[in-house]
Amino acid sequence: MxxxxxxxxxxxxxxxxxxxxxxxxxxxxxxxxxxxxxxxxxxxxxxxxxxxxxxxxxxxxxxxxxxxxxxxxxxxxxxxxxxxxxxxxxxxxxxxxxxxxxxxxxxxxxxxxxxxxxxxxxxxxxxxxxxVWALDYAWGDQDWMARRRSANALDAPISVYEVHLGSWRRVPEEGQRFLSYREIAPLLAEHVQALGFTHVELLPIMEHPFYGSWGYQTTGYFAPTSRYGTPQDFMYLVDYLHQAGIGVILDWVPSHFPTDAHGLAFFDGTHLFEHADPRQGFHPEWNSAIFNYGRNEVRAFLLSSALFWLEHYHIDGLRVDAVASMLYLDYARPEGGWIPNHYGGRENLDAIEFLRQLNTAAYRDHPDIQTYAEESTAWPMVSRPVSMGGLGFGLKWNMGWMHDTLRYLQHDPLYRRHHHGQISFSIWYAFSENFILPLSHDEVVHGKGALIGKMPGDEWQQFANLRVLYGFMWAHPGKKLLFMGGEFGQRREWQHEESLEWHVLQYPLHACVQRWVSDLNRCQRAQPALHAQDFVPEGFAWVDFHDWEASVLSFLRRGPEGQDAEQDVVLIVCNFTPVPRAHYRIGVPQAGYWQELLNSDATAYGGSGMGNGGGAHTEAVPAHGYAQSLSLLLPPLSVLYLKPASG
Structure with missing residues (x-):
């Protein structure tokens, strides 16, 4: 030798x-x-x-x-x-x-x-x-790649379906085995198309040794997990979704990594990728190692991972996990259990620089994608350009909206009048970032129960409340994200070792929720007022947020200025109680007939069938600062969408 x-x-x-x-x-x-x-x-x-x-x-x-x-x-x-x-x-x-x-x-x-x-x-x-492997693959998504800039744009109707591949659907006849990337492709594409979602977001598919981590304990930062097939099989899945007109977002985890012996930890007998001092290099909540963002070679490793998925797998966006844990040196640490930066502060200056470098590189080389920050604090300018002093993300998860909205809806409707501020507060900061509204996997695990289980009341009221939640969510400024199973009101808390409860779609109330989500997505796509100005105050106006006694909210969503600006407006009225309200007066900005676009209490959605006969004419009765108003019947636990009739 x-x-x-x-x-x-x-x-x-x-x-x-x-x-x-x-x-x-x-x-x-x-x-x-x-x-x-x-x-x-x-x-x-x-x-x-x-x-x-x-x-x-x-x-x-x-x-x-x-x-x-x-x-x-x-x-x-x-x-x-x-x-x-x-x-x-x-x-x-x-x-x-x-x-x-x-x-x-x-x-x-x-x-x-x-x-x-x-x-x-x-x-x-x-x-x-x-x-050892090669990444040869004959892509067929050229049409999607040529037009994806508009599909990923901030004024596009982005609605994301969050999926864990291993538990979306399984094969019960074969011992509950996983579907492969190629098997799942046509099934997932058909489902997402039928529901009207624009994008799929995959929980981390990067290789991970512990399946129960859902991919968040990553060891293979350049390898799609072999549980579902080869790299080419994963390319096929992305390609298939793209050819179906569906964007693909990957959950990506640069915040921490597991300490498995074969992985990055203590790689060459030293703490090469992670900090040596456990006050900086060990995550106490997740029992994992933290990248040393101050080491140049580590930053290059992570930058290369991000760009790899964008380039070799045609990925349309990266959702960066646990950004808050990267930004704060004292994240999840007791007093004395962390090391301040050289100014004496709690900000992780190296992580801040890395995130800015990441977003700069991603948008420089792929300006038609988006990056999404899962950031749960009030850190400023997360979704503002690096040139302005921001972190440079395209969008930020609105965790505050999610927590406040779910807390409000978990109250018995009788007592919601005492918590009215919880449901209206998010608007006051809605335009401080480019927000996406998440009802994610984190809300249906670890004993939290399914979304439907959080809703109070009997079965009918639970489903009516769920429809109200989705109706309010789709009307609220910001892009949308819903975790799998939520679209049909799955009863069981998410179990990563089992398939979704597809069998419940045989029951009308579950099937009706799915129809409601589908129609919300289609309405969002069809109405520029519901998506084109998600991130600017001009796209929203309160009609009335003071009616706490009736637990009713009403507001307008507006499209961009233009030839049809008067018609490009949608009125949303939310009744958060099971009490129907007849002759409820709502001021509107223009006279004429306002047609009902959506009514969550329609029998098609499992409701009681109350409504306004398809719309209402204005009356010359001043209300809410407008010269005209509508006299509406507000169905129980309902959301109404109305729009001025054209012509």
């Missing part, structure tokens, strides 16, 4: 001097083209080029199927530029071969077998090896 020294001059490299410079600077966004395992031909011999960053290793070798996992068979050579990168070329390695890096550290006699941080495919868990 040739010695390491003998191989040194013969080892080819995919890294140019400029690559190493950008890597060490922390600005390289495409390291996946340079590190990891890549098919190559050297002196006419086909094989695979391996490269790994392990600056504190004394020795690195590639072990795998092709050498019987022998630690001395294929040693790597350290680059002479002090980058900490080790390389080797192994002839004859084939597609699908399993491998790891065997690392012997300079410190404490530490030796470990590590999965490739840049692996694009992995063994089926619980096995942890990386697979």
């Amino acid at each position: 040739p010695s390491v020294q003998a191989q040194t001059t013969q080892v080819p490299s995919l890294l140019a001097e400029h690559d190493v410079y950008l890597f060490r600077e922390g600005t390289h966004c495409r390291l996946y083209e340079k590190l990891g395992a890549h098919f190559a031909t050297v002196d006419g011999v086909a094989g695979v080029q391996f490269a790994v960053w392990a600056p504190n290793a004394a020795r690195v070798s590639v072990i795998g199927d092709f050498n019987g996992w022998a630690k001395d068979a294929h040693p790597c050579v350290p680059r002479t530029d002090h980058s900490g990168i080790w390389e080797c070329f192994i002839p004859g390695v084939q597609q699908g071969d399993v491998y790891k890096f065997h690392i012997q550290s300079r410190h404490q006699g530490y030796a470990v077998d590590k999965a490739d941080p840049f692996a694009i495919y992995a063994e089926l868990p619980p096995r942890t090896g990386s697979r």
Whole structure:
């Protein structure tokens, strides 16, 4: 066997001097083209080029199927530029071969077998090896890619269906096995199209050893989980959804990672990717490691992961998980359990810089995508440009709206009059960020119960309350997100080991909720007033938010100024009690006939069938500052959408 020294001059490299410079600077966004395992031909011999960053290793070798996992068979050579990168070329390695890096550290006699941080495919868990793979695929989504800028635009009718692939639907006849990426593609596309959602958001599909983490404990930042198939199978799923006119958003987790021995933690016998001090590098809530955002090479690793999914998988957006945990040094930590920044503050300055760098790179290279921040605090300017001092995200999850709205609706309607501010408060900050309104997986797990179970009253009232929740949500400024199962009022709390309760759609009230969600989405798409000005005050106007005694809210949504601006307005009236209210007067900005676009109490949605016969004519009776008004019948526990009739 040739010695390491003998191989040194013969080892080819995919890294140019400029690559190493950008890597060490922390600005390289495409390291996946340079590190990891890549098919190559050297002196006419086909094989695979391996490269790994392990600056504190004394020795690195590639072990795998092709050498019987022998630690001395294929040693790597350290680059002479002090980058900490080790390389080797192994002839004859084939597609699908399993491998790891065997690392012997300079410190404490530490030796470990590590999965490739840049692996694009992995063994089926619980096995942890990386697979040599190529990403060849013939995409058929050219039409979608050409027009997705408008589909992802801030003035578009974005409505997101959040999905956990492993529990959306299973095969009960085969021991509740998962559907593969290819099996799920036509089923998911058909369902999403029927419901009128514009996008699908997938809980993390990046490789993760513990299925019960739902993907949030990521080890493979460049590999779609092999539980559902190959990388090409996942490409097929994205491609299929795109060809059906459906955007794809991925949940992405740069906030923390698990400490599994084969993963990133203590990678080369040192805390390479994470902080060494547990007050900075260990997350007490999630029992996981925290990335060291101040290390340039770590930032380059994460930037490359984000860009990888956008480029190789045609992903339309990244939802960045747990941003609050990144921004605050004292997040989930007791007094004395964290280290202040050099100004003495609690802000994680390195994480702030990384997030700005991330969004700058994503929008620079892919201006037709969006990034979404799951950020649960009042941190300012999350969805404002970096050039203005913001974090640069396209949108931010509105956790405040979600908490206040669910708390309000959980009150017995008899007592909602005492909590009226909970349902109206969100408007006062609705335009401070570009918000998306989430009813996500987090609200239907860990004993919280399903959404329908949060609603008070008997069965009819529970479903009526759920329809009110969705009607208010779709009318409220901001884009929409609903977790799977919520669209048909699933009764059981979400279980990641089981399929959704599809069988309940045989019962009318569940099927009626699904019809209601479908019609809300179609109305949102058809009415610019309900989506084109989600993020500016001009798109909203209160009619009356003072009627706390009746628990009624009324407001207007407006479309952009233009030729049809007078007709491009929608009146929303919410009755949050089971008491019908006849002759309820609502001031409106123009005279004429106002047609009923939607009525959540219609029998088609499982309601009692009360309403206004399809609409109402204005009367010259002043109300709410307007010269004209409507006298309406407000059905029990209902939401009405009305619009001026054209012509």
